[in-house]
Amino acid sequence: MIDLVIVGAGPAGLGAAISAAENGLKVCILDEFVKPGGRLLGQLHEEPDGKWVNGIAEAEKLYERAIQLGVNIQCGVSVYDLIKLDNGWCVYTTDKIIESKCLLLATGASETPIPIPGWTLPGVMSIGAAQVMGNVHRVKPGEQGIIIGVNVLSVAIARELQLCGVHIKSILLPQPSLLSGDAAKPEKMMESLLRLTHLAPSPLIRFGGKWVNAKLGARLYPKNGFKMWGISIQLRKTALEIVGENQVEGVRIADISATGEVIHGTEKVVPADFVCIAGGLTPMSELAAVAGCSFCYVPELGGHVPLHNEFMQTNLNGLYVAGNITGVESAKVARAQGTVAGLAIAHELNALGNRANEKLDEAIVEVVETRRKALIQFQPGIEEARMELHHKFHESRGEAILM
Template sequence: MKYSDTVIIGAGPAGLSAAITCAKHGVKVTVIDEFIKPGGRLLGQLHEEKKDVWWNGIKEADALYEEALKHNVDIHLETSVYNIEKSDQWLTETSNGDWRSPCLLLATGAAESPLSLPGWTLPGVMSIGAAQVMTNVHRVKVGKKGVIIGINPLTMAIARELQLAGIEIQGIYFPPYDQNLKHSETPEQTLADMKRMAHLAPSPLLRFGSKLLSTKWMREKAIQYYPKKGFSIWGIPLHFNKGVTEITGEQKADGIFYSSIDPYGKLNTEEQFFLETDFVCMSGGLYPLAELAAIAGCPFYLIPELGGHVPLHNETMKTPIEKLFVAGNITGIESAKIAIVQGETAGLSITQALYGSSKGLDKQITDSIEKQRNTRKEALIQFHPAIQQGREKIQKLWRHYHTPLPT
């Protein structure tokens, strides 16, 4: 049995940032991650934030890793956690031995929401995140030409990354719409969400045109009279008025069938078109990867604005379970920059839990929370349009959870 002052599960931006912060304050830190490299989702990220300013996730991950090693953080990769439990201390059971620690931080990140339609299990069909990792981390082309099903901020960023790797993206299409699924959006709703990314559009015409989509009526008309060939972004056709109905192939994916779709998600299946392709990416968005928080007994709430079910926590990244902390996408889907700041906040809160409050440490925590808010306000890409409302909801739930019942 090994001992550490705090165990951090997840070596992504939140976990590494928290580890660095803890170590700087004299905390003995152990970081555990199942992947072969540290960095989490940072490893696949490569996008232009504004003209000639690029976010290179691999470089950011390397910088965090080197900083962590400089401060003697104990990092264990290729190590799976299969159980956590609390007695007088936290017990973390892994494929590489067990640890005891007074504090535990869950920085497990996010997973992709699947999309299902006929043919989605064929070889050559993959999640958009898998394509990103294969391309940017392993330097393997997923194919010569292919399509993406699903329109969201993640799609747009990764489509550009695949294109820069020399892969032809034949088009981005709408997925099948299911009115029974709460996470399923109509083309009109998706267009409203994507309008928030207009400042990143590669042409002045697209940036200007997006300003005309401020009302629901204008968005409905835009989809109704959308060009048959779609709008081209970086030379990639973007189809808000076409939905994929089937992926075809015998041994592997070799094409798609698609139909026109109205602003409310209704497909015109009487008229179908075929496009030959050699791979298909599915993009259903991300949700918090929070199973370990459930094992720990942390209460959960469904908050769509944060991407799904999230463990209850406050702005200092504490949960209602004693000395259990969370940071990063487990708390809601946002950018890596926000995850890094949340990790910093969690690291300070862990230090406070171990060593007690002090005027200087309390101020650092307050400043870090304010840094979270400012980073969120300045974020160029938001995965969910009402992220701030989601954050306010979870804080309201936290206050309600800790309000004593009347006697």
């Protein structure tokens, strides 16, 4: 029986493996993708200070450090079942069965689909798929594209696609429906945009973002949108249908009011050879459910997340979580959470040695500081939501609140 199995070789999983292995634990990482790195692999962007972030290079550094520490990394392996043992966990994979003393789920997040008429045509893909095509495989998803869904993810990846030499004609809203929900409401999406104005190349947009009210901004928003990096972001237009015979040929759009109602008679078709659908992200927590973990619904964190404390420990002995399975945030936050989880697991297995509590406290502070410095916040109120989640964990166990 090994000390720790980690499911997920993204920044959280690799960060946890490194901190656990540095304290002498025998660690195995499993990931269904063919190479480690997770969402880091698709990231390539310039920060406001001019520094470029190359996710592939960052993933390679983490991978090399983990290998140097003796971590066993197995890619192309899926986990389909988890069984709690008296003294650990039994992990069922497509390759073999592994028993470990502790288990960390760092499975990340998945994209939320928004069904739109015509979305089964060749050339329609999720925004994350386009990111992987461009930044990982170096293949253009097309020449001229339209992104349906205005949110933090779509705006950030639109810029990355532009750097790949792809022309993004516009980013616009999906048609109002039960499934699209708030994603079709200009006022709600204005809130999302206001959290990105600090990244805008225009000083005017950056300044305005500090003062504009979301509801007022949606009403005053120009019908033809405004541009960031030359990309038209349109909150007063909606995608009614993706059109084409054998592949994407364009998108039928229409104007909408500030509250999201379609203005009939304004329909037209905008040509495009590919379409990305950006419905946002939600924690990928199926394995936690299989394990029998307790959950809590937290909208600010992206949906249902496993109940856990600040040490990334769930209500099940020996089961920990880290990264976007605990709530959708940046890769830097995920890595910091992984470090906490690795140290906490080492502490549980009596391997952390001297200054154990001090090391854990320092790692937890690092998570908080990394979150506060994050360039992108996927939802407002993340810090408060996490504190409330931790409170619920302690209350469920009859424990005193630690933070």
